[in-house]
Amino acid sequence: MSTNETSTGQSYLDKAVGAVQSGIGSLTGNTADKAQGEARKDVADQKHDLSHTAAKAGPISVTPEGGIAKDSPDRTSGAWNQNVGAAKEAVGGFLGAEGLKQEGIRQNKEGKGQEAAGQVNDLGKGIGDRVGGNIGAAVAGITGNEAQKEEARRQHDEGKARQRGVEADLQKRAEAEGA
Incomplete structure (x- = not known):
């Protein structure tokens, strides 16, 4: 709780935001948004693992x-x-x-x-x-x-x-x- 960097809850939120961003990128054909969304999901997974x-x-x-x-x-x-x-x-x-x-x-x-x-x-x-x-x-x-x-x-x-x-x-x- 000292920081949100390793918060389980924050990792779930970041992963959801990444999924939405990636989905919008897929729908609009914007590969940059899709890549950023996927990267955000990967970072969220790492934060989740660190939290545990x-x-x-x-x-x-x-x-x-x-x-x-x-x-x-x-x-x-x-x-x-x-x-x-x-x-x-x-x-x-x-x-x-x-x-x-x-x-x-x-x-x-x-x-x-x-x-x-x-x-x-x-x-x-x-x-x-x-x-x-x-x-x-x-x-x-x-x-x-x-x-x-x-x-x-x-x-x-x-x-x-x-x-x-x-x-x-x-x-x-x-x-x-x-x-």
């Missing part, structure tokens, strides 16, 4: 707009418990230690639940912060309160980083399970 990106460094997510969010501790602890549980299960299986193997299976399962709970928490908070930031910015725009508008932008951007961080983790897991 986040960089992850451990438990930290960062978006192109500058939003930064730290993962819920449940996500980090859950991932750790999954790894430790998987290791115990493997060692227990290798050594024939059924108790260690079963403990590992239990810990891995609990870690998955813990991580999922943290993801749900972060996703809900992220969406809530994005909505709250948008509303706050709109109100601040009406009242002319620049400090409130900047705080609302920060809230939106942090929420977006939190949401995109969950989405990135889920995508990574889906790719790992599909491989």
Whole structure:
């Protein structure tokens, strides 16, 4: 929300304008308008893709707009418990230690639940912060309160980083399970 450069909504609007411009160019035979419309649609697609990106460094997510969010501790602890549980299960299986193997299976399962709970928490908070930031910015725009508008932008951007961080983790897991 800091800029409209990576806004999903703005990308949809730009793509629609490009489609109309390209259509008018086709109807009138104006190749320049058609080319400009197609170019605008391409740029809109790139903005849309950029709007849905986040960089992850451990438990930290960062978006192109500058939003930064730290993962819920449940996500980090859950991932750790999954790894430790998987290791115990493997060692227990290798050594024939059924108790260690079963403990590992239990810990891995609990870690998955813990991580999922943290993801749900972060996703809900992220969406809530994005909505709250948008509303706050709109109100601040009406009242002319620049400090409130900047705080609302920060809230939106942090929420977006939190949401995109969950989405990135889920995508990574889906790719790992599909491989």
